[in-house]
Amino acid sequence: MSDTAQGTIREFEYKAEMKQLLNLIVHSLYTHPEIFLRELISNASDALSKARFSQLTGQASEGDGELKISITVDKESRSFVIEDNGIGMSEEELIANLGTVAKSGTLGFMEALRQQQKEKEIDANLIGQFGVGFYSVFMVTDEVVVETRSEGHDACRWTSSGGGSYTIEKIDRKERGTRISFTLKEDAAEFAEEYRLEGIIRKYSNFVDFPVYLDGKKANSVAALWQKSKNELKDDEVNEFYKFISVDYQDPLDYLHVSVEGVVSFKALLFIPQEAPMDMLYQQGALENHGPQLYVKKVLIQNECKDLLPEYLRFISGVVDTEDLSLNVSREVVQSSPVMMKIRQILTSKLLGWFETMAGEQPEKFRRFYKAFGPIIKIGLNTDFTNREKLIDLxxxxxxxxxxxxxxxxxxxxxxxxxxxxxxxxxxxxxxxxxxxxxxxxxxxxxxxxxxxxxxxxxxxxxxxxxxxxxxxxxxxEKADIDFSKDETGEKESVSKEMVAPLLHVFRETLGDKVEDVAESHRLVSSPVTLVSGKDAMDSQVERMMKMMNKDGSAPVSKKILEINPSHPIIRNLASRCMVDDKDPILRSSIVQLYESALFLEGGLESPVDFVSRMNELIEAATRTT
Missing domain, CATH: 3.40.50.11260 (Rossmann fold)
Structure with a gap:
């Protein structure tokens, strides 16, 4: 200990596991050092929220001026200062909040860090887990000074270089709040640039419920619209907000304001885009990592939070803000949180109800919505069995x-x-x-x-x-098991049953294993033949899609049933030829040609050259004069 004009400086040792944690952070374990600013602003916002609550409940005085966060940087000296006039900390709170890890499980957290270090991909959200978000500042500096005072307590200065110890001393500070100052490392000099800090603030903290000033200028210019009531929202500001968060140049097709209080409490502002990108429609897994932004107490936690919605609804963009999660919640905790599961359940129900209401009250808007996103919605039929009936009605x-x-x-x-x-x-x-x-x-x-x-x-x-x-x-x-026989009217001239049977035999003999069977048709009116699928076979369109999905263009193809129309002139003519000579070459060529013409209509004709050649031969025979 040593004495100074301000008072006694006391030195404290970090606990062993805290030293290990700090060592990891100091040695640039993380690949996203910009996170430090998010954490510092988050802490300041939390302190301001507590101060406002204390003022509203009469537990503290009003204080001087507006509740705010101020950031001051100097490019030349690389000095960085962030201060707030929030609740502040006493000496005991400094030790509790900055001298120890606030939550248990730190060793498990460190193990996760080590594992990610091996994989050379560090999750920026882990920095806030277990209450250690403040220490992210050591990614950009070698020493931090925290000066703070809470109402009714002496002001203190906390100093640490992120090593094995920290110091605390009493200081003369009149105003309530906290001031954090440090010098940026040379390799972190970018964070002394105003434009760089403005970008980080807009990215992570644009909707913090207090003004953030950067060198005297307000840096968070967009209001937290989702915190307003639905009646307060104006279309122009909502449209601009959508463009800001979605980076879309068009206005949204529509938006939904959600405010829920109960088992879980949250507010949301959700948007339907005008159009769906083609890769989102038909590319497998395209929506896997999409989702609205997740905020906790107006602080961005995840930019694309897929856990908020089922995959078939992740074309929805917007913001969901809750106070029922920890501000420093990690992605892993989000995925398993009962709070998130309940929010997801409520949002899914709200969205499906919104679509149904739109269909009834704004049919033209719903038609545009369904044209754009119907293919994505349909995916939910085979994945979301809880809401299956609602999806079928849509x-x-x-x-x-x-x-x-x-x-x-x-x-x-x-x-x-x-x-x-x-x-x-x-x-x-x-x-x-x-x-x-x-x-x-x-x-x-x-x-x-x-x-x-x-x-x-x-x-x-x-x-x-x-x-x-x-x-x-x-x-x-296309299925062969539809019963048309009871609808026969007998009005049209048809080949007799005595003539149909031998003709069917010749069809089967000529086509061989190209078809499953040849049968008399009761569904055809003006066409001579058609191909249908067996009762348990795939539709022709399904087969075509599977073929397109396979890289080599191959796919299992089920044999079809060829149905012939006994009342069609071509079939009647072929039946007559069959009675005269069932080996007639024209008869046999015509049968193959009819089969391939049906294949052509199905999109399954593989040899158009043979088809055209045979057609020319038949035309030649039909036009021969001698």
Whole structure:
């Protein structure tokens, strides 16, 4: 100990594990030294919050001036000062807060640090775990001086070089609050640049609930809009806030303000973008690391917090702010926190309810939303079983009874089904135009039966998993097990059964193992043939998608059933030729040509050269005059 004009300087030893921790930090273990400023501002904000609470509850005097954080830097000398007029600390609090690790588990924390050091990737959020955020300052300096006074206590100066000890002495300080000063290391000189500090403040602390002044100028210019009531929000400021946090040049399509108090308390301001990037729509894992920003007491904790929402909702951007988590919470704690799980549950329910309300009250806005994000929403059907029914009600489809880009719900579809219809029918393909011209649709259009048109690539993977809606099975009209026989009218001229049987035999003999079977069709109206899938086979669109997903372009292909239309003139003509000569080359070539024409419509024709060549031969034979 030694005496000075200010009083007695007392030296204290750090505990053993604290020395090890400081050694790790001092030796630049972290790859994100800018975190020090976030931690210092966070601590100052917390002190100001406590001072405001004490003032509001009459436990402390009002003090002088506004509650604020001030930062002063000098580029030449590399001096750095941050001070606040918050609650301050007594000598006992200095020892408790800065002389020891506030929470247990530090050895486990250090082990995590060592492991990350081996992997050469240090998580910046670990710096705040276990109450050691203040010590991140040793990443940028060799010695720190903390001068502080709390109301009713003597002022003290705490000094440490991050080694094995620290000192405390009484000082003459009139004002309440804390002043932290140090000289930046040479390799940390960037943090004496105003522009660099402005960027860090905007990134991490722009929404702290107190003004942050940098060399006399206010540096956190954007208000914490989510803390306002919904009625206080103005569209212009909300739009600008969205652009700021999302780095989007467009206004959001819509936003949702959430304020929850109860088992957990939080506020949120969430946004739907105008458009979804293509990689977000169809690239596997594109949403894995997306999510709203997580704030604790208006301090940024995670920029992309995926744990706030299920993957299929992570196109939503915005801010979620809670006071039910520790300010220095780590990513690992966030992932396993019951508080986060409850927030996620509430937000998911709020968002799905918001979408449903939008659909009912703002149908045009919902149509734009669904067009942009419908493919992502559908992913939730196979992942979020808790909200599966809500997601099914959100589904929208084009159909044979809607105009292009207009949608029908499953509820709408069932509501206008005829009494005879017991199933919900759909057809999948690449485009509406292609589907409307598909032979398998002919019977349904003739009978006025609505068919859902699935053109979204995601549909073929998620829609079959619904199985049924309102006790009505969903069935692809490409399936061979749909019973059309009871609807036969007998109005059209058709090949007799005596002629159909031998013709089917020749079809099977000619096509061999190219098809599973050849059968008489009851679904065709104006086309001679069509390909359908067996009861348990994949739809043609599913097979096409799987082929596209495989790098080598290969995929298992199930054999189809070829259905022939006995009432079509071509089939009647072939039946007549078959009765005369079942070995007729024109008959056999025509059968192959009909099969490949059906393949062509399915997008599965692999040899167009042979197809065209055979077509030319048939035209030549048909136009021969002798």
């Amino acid at each position: 589904l929208r489809f084009e159909s044979t009874l809607t105009d292009e880009e207009n949608y029908v719900t499953l509820k709408d579809y069932v509501g206008r089904m005829g009494d005879e219809q017991k199933e919900i029918y759909y057809l999948s393909g690449e485009s509406r135009k292609e589907l409307l011209n598909h032979p398998n649709l002919e019977y349904f259009r003739k009978k006025g039966i609505e068919v859902l048109l699935l053109t979204d690539p995601v549909d073929v993977f998620v829609i079959p998993s619904i199985n049924e809606y309102d006790k009505k099975p969903l069935k692809s009209i």
